[in-house]
Amino acid sequence: MAEASVDLPAEILLSKRVQEMVLDKKEPPAPYKCRDDADSEDDDPISMSPIPLIDLGCLLLSTSEVPAQEIVEVLEKINAALSSWGCFQAIGHGISNLLLDKVRQISREFFAQPMEEKKKYAKTVVDFEGYGADPVPEEGQSLDWSDRLFLNVQPEDQRNYKFWPMTPESFRDVLLEYTDEMKRVTELISRAMAKSLNLDENCFLKQFGERSQLQARFNYYSPCKRPDLVLGLKPHSDGSGYTIIMQDEVGLQVLKDDKWYKIPKNPHALLVLMADQMEIMTNGIFKSPVHRVLSNSERDRISVAVFYTPEVGKEIGPEDGLVNERTPKLFKMVKDYADTHFGYYQRGMRALHTAQA
Template sequence: METEAPSRTGNGWTRVGKTLPVRNVQALAACTDELTAECLERYIRPDRDDGEVLSGEVPAIDLRRLLSPDHLEEEAARLRSACEDWGFFQLVNHGIPDEIIANIKRDIQEFFKLPLEVKNVYAQRPGDIQGYGQAFVLSEDQKLDWSDLFAIYAQPPEARDLSYWPTHPQTLRKSIEDYSSELMQVAHYVVTFIAKTLHIDTELMADKYVGQAFRMNYYPPCMSMAEKVLGFSPHSDGSFVTLLLQVNPVEGLQIRRHDAWIPVKPHPKALLVNVGDFLEIMSNGAYKSVEHRVTINANQERLSISAFHFPLFDGTISPVTRTPEEKVLYKTMKVKEYAELYMSNKLDGKRTLDHAKLL
């Protein structure tokens, strides 16, 4: 049965997505005797090798230096370069206490260790895209990602549906709330400095990152066919900015750069930040959202937490030009319109963003 979510929380975002239920991948991976070629057919990706894999180093940006008058100008120039050339950067010295980071990592790992029947208490329900399960599954014959997810809306507080917030492990709710609050402050700093590098009034961005949704990602190992499956299909993010915390040190994330894939090495003390589609539109293409994907390790699981920050659902996103001569490249769109387009299609590169471009 297909699920199409009307909003329980009034924030609008929960009602724009559709997904079909599919088999739990973590449970499938644990049944080694069932991992036949026929069983794995829907996960095998003929497009898996659609680009060369090259080495590269994602730039690191130091938030402490951005906040220092003595280093602001130099670090802001590095931030501008990272957003222009990469669309991704590692944010170091972000200021979130080590204890809060350690707690959320521990509790997410413990959640995914729970028996399937316990995790399924928080499964996606008909009419909602929050919960434990899958996303972007729109047909019975499309290729599937080798991963499970657990998604919740965390900000603003009135958007929360606490029936999805697990009580096992017992500390998880508090860990999520503590991390969410700290991350909102980090997102504020990131967006503020991005606005300054673009010479955009920060007030214009004040409502562009107020929504926050977490996607906790679990990528089981796939010993027999790791080189033929993907944990997450190539896509750009339908967010303003995304802040990712890697829970364990297993590699897998790759970003597309100059028609090649660049593996991202996890930084133990950093948050990985990337430009989302809404920021590309607002910056009039000065900062572009970047296609990325997740590959699978043959022997080790990988866990991460993606925090998507997005505009008010009933708001508008418009390109901002910095000179009278600058050509406008994107439409002014209702956030709701873009969100519906993004969430009602399977992940396929930056296809949704094409609808926002002016010919």
Template sequence: MLKTQTDWPEPIIRVQSLSEGCKDSIPERYIKPPIDRPFVQNSCYDGINNIPIIDLGGLNGDDLDVRGSILKKISEACREWGFFQIVNHGVSHDLMDKARETWREFFHLPMEVKQQYANSPKTYEGYGSRLGIEKGAILDWSDYYFLHYSPFSLKDYNKWPSSPPSCREVFDEYGRELVKLCGRLMKVLSINLGLEEEKLKNAFGDEIGACMRINFYPKCPRPELTLGLSSHSDPGGMTMLLPDDQVAGLQVRKFHHWITVNPAPYAFIVNIGDQIQVLSNATYKSVEHRVIVNSDKERVSLAFFYNPKSDIPIEPLKDLLTPERPALYPPMTFDEYRLFIRMRGPCGKSQVESMKSPI
């Protein structure tokens, strides 16, 4: 466990500063092993050019056929991909633009301003540049800002940036809208599992955890050697990603190949996290994904995490268990579970797979 550790194992170097000083090379600490590099042969699969794009416009309408079609598309995406994009989701385009550009502005503030919010590995909240505390680890080419939105006991405005001036106001509104949107999708996922519509949400406890990591991927002179974010599955419940509207970077693992996601205009990218994989007894699966970087353009993306209450045990729902398909996972709280990434950083799907009970 982290115990009383408050410092990183090595001095923190901001990747944005490295980017501004690097001309044609990057430090060895950021060079991935050949097998993990993004542009090795057969790393991308050209037979499929995108994850499913689903229009939610008729989800709450009176046309049962349209609603049934939307439910079916989401069900197939959760079972076959673990990822999908949603449009006509009810969040205003203006708010999406403001959220993204406000955070882009933050990352271009003077370094001494950003450093006031420097984080530690104990909570990760604030301005950071690495995940995991393994000394000598190969690092990712990215900086980030992590903060809590819910529960109220963790929501500390003092840890939110005061610059740009609109940052706190924008994120408050953005958080409210995404909590509502995630709640709508949780009902859909429950219905598609053959459960009562509140079943999954209730399994998350009476007070959901919501937090956000804003990812900043600076330009990189050698993008073929590194990653913006190493391969991982999300440890929480559901992730709502607002991608950069100027350059793609997210890659999803499918058929043992990496597929670069082409973001649809004003879409959110939704993915299943490990906690929903556990609750659904692996009917829905979290999927490995990673981020590549660009030599010409920086990227900003906003990952909103909708998670279970941190101190309640999460285990497969009894309604989904049969003698032929018993529980695949033992109970574990989200607090216990996420220590894995806080200690080791992104490591594929090794955590959720290691939890499986022997059958």
């Protein structure tokens, strides 16, 4: 009878959390299997990852407190990292280690609760917000070996508090504090990216708009009996402007030159990961990398991703200062691209071509 679950449709499988299947000691059902043995051989191709590590500390100070050359060097590093890798690990971002540890702690405490407690915040298989997995993908697409808690955190009037956990008791206060810090960090990074391209420092902030969105996704990756066949998160690029990720263990990989590179473990660093809308805004200069998350047979893993996205209905496009006779406009003006992106994501495809000029 156990084998019968292999043929269950995705919407039935997604109604049962991955954590439940692990507790029941079940093998991953067929819809979760998306790899073969040959693909899994490159899980650890690079022992020392070259993902750039950049200290943003000098950008937090006034220009009178730090040598101009030091700022120039940091901006050059940001430009080089995002033009080649589409990401970098940030330290010196100004968020205290204590707060980052608290975010990590409330994440683990939430997912460690009994299933009946977590299901108080459950979503349906077609919704984003709440506890569960992504909405059901199109037929034939694999499922991710993970459980998630997805919350709208900014603007304030978009918060749906019925999905915000009451336990652990500190969850809401910690998330509110982290949201305030994410607002500050996205402003810092957006200005730095603009200056690294010799643009007005507020140009990207204007494109994101006064009601730019922040969405937090708490990810829990359970141990998996078949990490050679199952991924925690399938390969994709993000549809946001960019994403800021805090991880506890190694597992996230980015694709560059047809090779997978792991993001090193650095508990108090934040991964700044470009998404499709920033590639559009920079006219293709900054890259939106494909990335994935491996599963692991021996340990679990958590991460917290904050998606920074333009306000609803806000039209975005390449900055004028990046378009000239030598570098023509590669993308057209688009709005609500994240919706278009997700439609293609559900089919296992990228959507960036839909924005090409």
